[in-house]
């Protein structure tokens with residue numbers, strides 16, 4: 001299984017709709033989707049049928065609406081549902097989860113399907129995607145999901161601080177931390193699904209993440225012994241609250257020269 005370069009087959013905001021000829025007819029799409037792999041039963045347990053219904057929605061409406069690349073259909077289960085679902089092992093019972101840049105629901109909707117105990121908020125700015133998410137929540141009968149249309153940085157302060165903030169294929173780690181850590185409660189965590197770039201992104205973003213109130217990022221592997229390769233997740237615990245835009249950079253964090261009232 002190779003890691004997804006982008007999200008579920010799209011190129012992010014502004015992606016173009018594929019032409020009608022590239023849309024598989026729904027019945028052909030379901031054939032291409034195929035049966036869930038053995039790992040799916042471990043990840044979804046008694047929610048496997050519901051996960052299957054979501055996989056069908058992705059393979060049909062998700063592709064027709066240009067949210068999922070048509071070539072993703074045969075690998076939806078392994079590369080998207082199972083790959084995202086294994087992250088549930090890092091999330092405690094009853095946690096509040098905010099998924100930033102959900103797209104077609106990855107990983108947030110997958111987690112909500114796998115774990116009815118979670119309280120999940122999907123944050124996504126593009127109307128075409130939130131329309132799909134709203135419909136999917138409705139069709140799947142999920143009562144533990146709220147869809148919020150907006151950019152992460154716009155919804156800060158409108159949502160309670162989350163226990164866990166998740167994201168996949170949204171931005172480089174430093175930028176992502178700037179969007180996601182303000183949405184977490186102090187003591188909460190950012191879980192960023194990453195590929196082979198994880199270590200490099202930590203090196204690049206480490207200083208910025210510290211100024212955002214984040215602890216040292218740690219690479220975790222999810223689904224070991226279940227999927228190969230396991231899913232790489234960068235975990236960042238939020239140690240302190242920093243008002244967005246008010247963080248002190250490493251150069252400004254040193255002793256201040258000339259404090260208030262010391263002029264002249």
Ligand SMILES: C[S@@+](CC[C@H](N)C(=O)[O-])C[C@H]1O[C@@H](n2cnc3c(N)ncnc32)[C@H](O)[C@@H]1O
Nearest residue numbers: 006007008012101102103106151152168169170
């Ligand atoms: C490449 S897609 C990934 C979608 C999904 N997470 C996945 O893995 O399939 C990136 C998504 O992030 C969203 N996005 C971009 N900037 C964002 C921001 N500042 N706040 C929230 N979502 C954002 C885009 O609209 C898009 O749906």
